Amino acid sequence: MAAFNLTSSDPSTFILMGIPGLKAAHIWISIPFSMFYIISLLGNFMVLFVVGKERTLHKPMYLLLCMLALTDIGMSTSVIPKALYIFWFNLKGITLGGCLTQMFFLYMVTVMQSAILVTMAFDRYVAICNPLRYATILTNSRIAKLALVGLIRAVLFVLPLPLLLSSLPFCANRIIPHTYCEHMAVAKMSCGDITVNRIYGLVTTFVVIVLDLMLIALSYALIIRDVLRISSKEAHQKALNTCTAHICVMLMSYTACLFSCLTQRFGQGIASHVYVTLSNFYLLVPPMLNPIIYGVKTKELRDKMGKYTCRSLSPGATDFKAV
Structure with missing residues (x-):
């Protein structure tokens, strides 16, 4: 209760209100939040464990899955524990430094995940359109270099956001109607001019998402072009199966991300409790479903995961290969 009683005029503290208008239901809301978070952690850590233990899975495709799992863990962990503290213990206070740190890691991981999804689309393009050269084009070391480039890009794009906010003067009213420090929600607490923050946040969102979506669309356009040249229906089905998981993950991630970004800026007609709830589920549902989808x-990953979760397997189960 002490955190809730902190006044919003405290020069070093913001107050995160949780889900506006649903304070009485916070305990009940915490049940699906905590369940989804636990399932997300178990699923993603299982992917990391299995790929790490099985040398046969030390391939570009599964390294990318591990990177996706790490970003899923980072995305949900940067927000959900604090949200649960608010729901369970009413610990609503967060320092300016803590707020900016949370914001940086959340957005950095989100931009990094977008880069991984682009790399996964390129991986599928090479696997389908140029399979004979797959092993030479996409080596493990090249995947690691692409991941490093994605990380550097994420840091360079996201770092200005907390830096711009740290230079703003904040008003006495530091009550943020959210469960985490979302960029524009914090900017609106300022008494200064936030035009630069608005423009930079919007431009960064569209540059990253639109550019990455264009690259993904290009990869799938080339895949479709090559698949249509093949008359075999079996080949069509195999290509579709190869891409299905990535398409599902991509649609979940980008749809939820665009909704969260656009409604914060242009969704004045959306009730705040609806927006905040959906923003949190964006950080919970994709990380929970991604390891399940893959x-x-x-097949190969499913079989190896089954090896560690089931005590009895059919003799031929470990011979399956990846779709």
Whole structure:
């Protein structure tokens, strides 16, 4: 209760209100939040464990899955524990430094995940359109270099956001109607001019998302072009199965991200409790479903995961290959 009683005029503290208008239901809301978070952690850590233990999975495709799992863990962990503290213990206070740090890591991981999804689309393009050269084009070391480039890009794009906010003067009213420090929600607490923050945040969002979506669309356009040249229906089906998991993950991630970004700026007609709830589920549902989707659609990964979760397997189960 002490955190809730902190006044918003405290020069070093913001107050995160949780889900506006639903304070009485915070305990009940915390149940699906905590369940989804635990399932997300278990699923993603399982992917990391299995790929790490099985040398046969030390391939570009599975390294990318590990990177996706790490970003999923980072995305949900940067927000959900604090949200649960608010729901369970009413610990609503957060320092300016803590707020900016949370914001930086959340957005950095989000931009990094977008880069990984682009790399995964390129991986599928090479696997389908140039399979004979797959092993030479996409080596493990090249995947690691692409990941490093994605990380550097994420830091360079995101770092100005907290830096711009740290230079703003903040008003006495530091009550943020959210469960985490979202960029524009914090900027609106300022008494200064936030035009630069608005423009930079919007431009960064569209540059990253639109550019990455264009690259993904190009990869799939080339895949479709090459697949249509093949008359075999079996080949069409195999190509579709190869891409299904990535398409599902991509649609979930980008749809939820665009909704969260656009409604914060232009969704004045949306009730705040609806927006905040959906923003949190964007950080919970994709990380929870991603390992399930890939576990179901990728036979080799499914088989190896089954090896560690089930005590009895059929003798031929470990001979499956990735879709």
